[in-house]
Amino acid sequence: MDQHPLSALLFPDISAVPADLEGRFPPRALADGARVTRMAPSPTGFMHLGNLYGAIADERLAHQSGGVFYLRIEDTDQKREVEGGVATILNVFGEYGLPFDEGVTSGGDKGAYGPYRQRQRREIYHICAKHLLEAGLAYPCFLTEEELNAMRETQAEQKLDFGCYGAFAKSRDIPAEEVKRRIEAGEQYVVRFRSSGSAENRIKVDDMIRGTLELPENIQDVVILKSDGIPTYHFAHVVDDHFMRTGIVVRGEEWLATLPIHVQLFAAMGWKAPKYLHTAHLMKMDGAAKRKLSKRKDPELALSFYGEEGYPAAAVKEYLMMLLNSNFEDWRLANPALPMEDFPFSAKKMGTSGALFDMAKLDDVSRNVIARMDADEAYELLALWALAHDVAFAAALSKDPAFTKAALAIGRGGKKPRKDITTWRGAKEYLGFFYTPYFAPDFTLPQNVTAEKVAVIFDEYTHLYNETDDADAWFGKLKDIAAAIGYAADMKEYKQSPENYEGNVGDVSMVVRIAVTGRQQSPDLREVMCVLGKAEVLRRLEAAKTAAWQAAPAQ
RNA sequence: GGCCCAAUGGUCAAGAGGUUAAGACACCACCCUUUCACGGUGGAAUCCCGGGUUCGAUUCCCGGUUGGGUCACCA
Numbered sequence: 001m002d003q004h005p006l007s008a009l010l011f012p013d014i015s016a017v018p019a020d021l022e023g024r025f026p027p028r029a030l031a032d033g034a035r036v037t038r039m040a041p042s043p044t045g046f047m048h049l050g051n052l053y054g055a056i057a058d059e060r061l062a063h064q065s066g067g068v069f070y071l072r073i074e075d076t077d078q079k080r081e082v083e084g085g086v087a088t089i090l091n092v093f094g095e096y097g098l099p100f101d102e103g104v105t106s107g108g109d110k111g112a113y114g115p116y117r118q119r120q121r122r123e124i125y126h127i128c129a130k131h132l133l134e135a136g137l138a139y140p141c142f143l144t145e146e147e148l149n150a151m152r153e154t155q156a157e158q159k160l161d162f163g164c165y166g167a168f169a170k171s172r173d174i175p176a177e178e179v180k181r182r183i184e185a186g187e188q189y190v191v192r193f194r195s196s197g198s199a200e201n202r203i204k205v206d207d208m209i210r211g212t213l214e215l216p217e218n219i220q221d222v223v224i225l226k227s228d229g230i231p232t233y234h235f236a237h238v239v240d241d242h243f244m245r246t247g248i249v250v251r252g253e254e255w256l257a258t259l260p261i262h263v264q265l266f267a268a269m270g271w272k273a274p275k276y277l278h279t280a281h282l283m284k285m286d287g288a289a290k291r292k293l294s295k296r297k298d299p300e301l302a303l304s305f306y307g308e309e310g311y312p313a314a315a316v317k318e319y320l321m322m323l324l325n326s327n328f329e330d331w332r333l334a335n336p337a338l339p340m341e342d343f344p345f346s347a348k349k350m351g352t353s354g355a356l357f358d359m360a361k362l363d364d365v366s367r368n369v370i371a372r373m374d375a376d377e378a379y380e381l382l383a384l385w386a387l388a389h390d391v392a393f394a395a396a397l398s399k400d401p402a403f404t405k406a407a408l409a410i411g412r413g414g415k416k417p418r419k420d421i422t423t424w425r426g427a428k429e430y431l432g433f434f435y436t437p438y439f440a441p442d443f444t445l446p447q448n449v450t451a452e453k454v455a456v457i458f459d460e461y462t463h464l465y466n467e468t469d470d471a472d473a474w475f476g477k478l479k480d481i482a483a484a485i486g487y488a489a490d491m492k493e494y495k496q497s498p499e500n501y502e503g504n505v506g507d508v509s510m511v512v513r514i515a516v517t518g519r520q521q522s523p524d525l526r527e528v529m530c531v532l533g534k535a536e537v538l539r540r541l542e543a544a545k546t547a548a549w550q551a552a553p554a555q
Numbered sequence: 556g557g558c559c560c561a562a563u564g565g566u567c568a569a570g571a572g573g574u575u576a577a578g579a580c581a582c583c584a585c586c587c588u589u590u591c592a593c594g595g596u597g598g599a600a601u602c603c604c605g606g607g608u609u610c611g612a613u614u615c616c617c618g619g620u621u622g623g624g625u626c627a628c629c630a
Contacts, residue, residue, distance in 0.1 A: 040630090041630090042629085042630055044630090074630065076629085076630080077628095077629050077630065079629080080629065080630080141628095145628085148627085148628090156556085159556070159557080160557090161557060161558080161626080162557085162626055163626070163627095188628095190628050210560080213559085213560090215558085215559070216557095216558065216559085220626090223627085223628050225628085226628040227628060228628080230628085232627090232628070232629085232630090233629075233630050236630095237630095252624090253559090253560065253561090253623090253624065253625095254624055254625065254630090255625090255630090256559060256560065256624075256625080257558075257559060257560090257624070257625040257626065258625080258626090259559090278560085280560090280561080280623095281623070281624075283622090283623080322567070322568095322579085323567070323568095326567065326568050326569070326578090326579090327568095327569080327578095329567085329568090329578075329579055329580095330569095330578065330579080333578090333579080351567090351568080352560075352561065353560085353561045353562065353623090354560095354561075354622085354623065354624090355566090355567065355568090356566060356567075358566050358567065358580070358581085360566075360580060360581055361566070361567065361579080361580045361581080362580095363580090364579085364580055364581085365580090371593090411592075411593080414593095415593090415594085416592095416593045416594055417592095417593070418591090418592050418593060419592065419593065420591080420592055420593095430592095446590090475589075478589075479589095482589095491588090491589070504589080505589060506588095506589035506590070507589085508589080509589045509590075510589075510590060512589095513589085513590060513591095517590095519590095519591095520590060520591080521590055521591035521592080522590070522591065522592095523590095523591075523592075524590095524591095525589080525590080
């Protein structure tokens with residue numbers, strides 16, 4: 001059975017051959033044009049914008065075509081794995097509404113192409129590695145870390161390409177007898193691919209957004225199995241995406257450099273490579289320079305950052321979609337109410353140059369996303385955020401949900417909804433004054449108003465205020481007060497001849513606004529008063545009446 | 556350093572061998588408005604450089620520059 005003298009030594013437990021796996025994982029029975037894509041993160045506990053960016057493309061490509069979107073966990077690097085890393089991944093995708101059809105789930109694996117965690121696929125990789133070994137396309141390598149370092153130094157000195165290739169691949173042709181002796185002596189080894197490539201050759205590879213790439217052929221004898229028998233990314237990618245029958249591999253452009261390795265591995269296994277789509281990196285401005293968002297330096301790369309700041313998941317997703325397909329923005333403008341999934345996503349529309357991640361733009365998208373929600377939805381999400389990030393505020397919000405929803409409903413809906421809330425964190429600033437613990441009035445005299453006038457205004461208004469007044473009656477009372485203290489009741493008139501008046505009805509309402517909301521900007525004052533209720537309004541009016549109003553600081 | 560990718564306003568970008576070079580964010584001004592927000596109108600602002608092909612190049616080709624990526628028993 002074993003044709004290679006080392007086959008039984010290296011893979012004593014393996015009797016199956018790749019052909020057996022072909023039967024175990026047959027090509028998927030899908031309609032023409034249906035795409036199979038995958039998300040294949042490492043369980044490092046860290047999910048970032050780039051992961052989401054690619055995943056949105058994956059999900060759309062699959063589901064828009066009636067295909068399959070699955071989750072594979074790339075846990076081949078045990079050093080980087082963290083406890084709960086998989087749960088983090090699952091949570092993030094749940095939160096962002098990117099449903100997997102297959103793969104790792106919280107309830108175990110789902111689907112016929114698993115296992116979906118790479119460490120559980122050891123046998124599959126070994127079957128394939130054994131096949132390469134027997135075909136003379138792989139060999140055990142005993143080079144130590146020190147030897148590898150020394151090799152690099154030599155290569156640097158001689159200005160040669162780095163790596164294990166040609167004459168540097170010292171373990172290539174160690175006689176089988178010697179290999180056997182060293183392994184039996186307990187020497188550590190890895191399994192390397194035996195590259196047949198030549199530096200002079202160039203290969204052509206198609207990329208779905210970059211077109212045909214012309215790349216140098218791989219000459220490296222890359223490691224395919226590490227000394228612990230776990231595959232490297234290169235080998236796992238090739239084996240998994242073949243047997244999981246992936247149609248399109250969406251990944252970051254950092255993989256462009258190693259594409260020739262993958263192409264060569266597919267060819268060595270006698271398989272057809274999937275289609276590739278290498279996405280551009282998300283960048284950020286660092287001083288005057290543009291650079292890739294970095295895990296270490298940029299907190300805003302982590303998805304958790306957006307959760308903490310209170311950006312709705314839908315907002316981050318919409319913004320990323322705009323970077324993915326810039327025509328999404330126009331589509332959204334034309335279809336404000338449609339779900340994002342109705343947008344005809346196109347791989348061709350994806351850009352190849354790195355986009356700067358623009359917080360200001362995200363803010364705008366987020367404002368719009370939140371403005372489109374109804375009060376109930378806004379309440380649910382806000383309450384959820386507060387519960388996780390600001391317990392005291394959460395308590396205030398949920399003490400009387402109907403009250404909070406009423407506050408949230410002011411200016412919401414209709415053709416021109418207010419866009420005051422950018423993030424749930426920021427909602428506290430906007431909404432805080434509704435709640436006694438956060439009501440911190442700033443009794444600064446507005447323009448045109450003196451402390452004496454303030455006293456008169458409250459003397460009058462506390463008597464005039466009637467919570468059942470309609471908008472006209474409500475404003476009429478402020479006009480009456482304005483007229484009584486020598487202010488213009490009519491704004492047009494005031495604007496025509498301001499010199500005739502000490503102030504105007506706007507100044508009167510400003511005094512009331514400060515009393516009720518504690519500040520000079522607020523949504524519609526009458527509606528705010530309705531939401532607060534008569535008792536609270538009167539309480540605030542009384543407090544303002546007796547407060548020491550300060551003159552505005554000189555500009 | 557080798558190899559690879561990219562380059563249109565401050566940002567995201569559409570775009571075609573001949574256009575007044577879209578649109579969005581941000582910015583400025585004005586209008587609307589009892590404040591703010593919304594909305595409206597207008598404004599400033601872009602084809603990296605040098606060659607070549609062409610009647611004509613921001614667009615195609617070559618070179619350079621700049622930025623980015625990658626050269627692990629990490630992915």
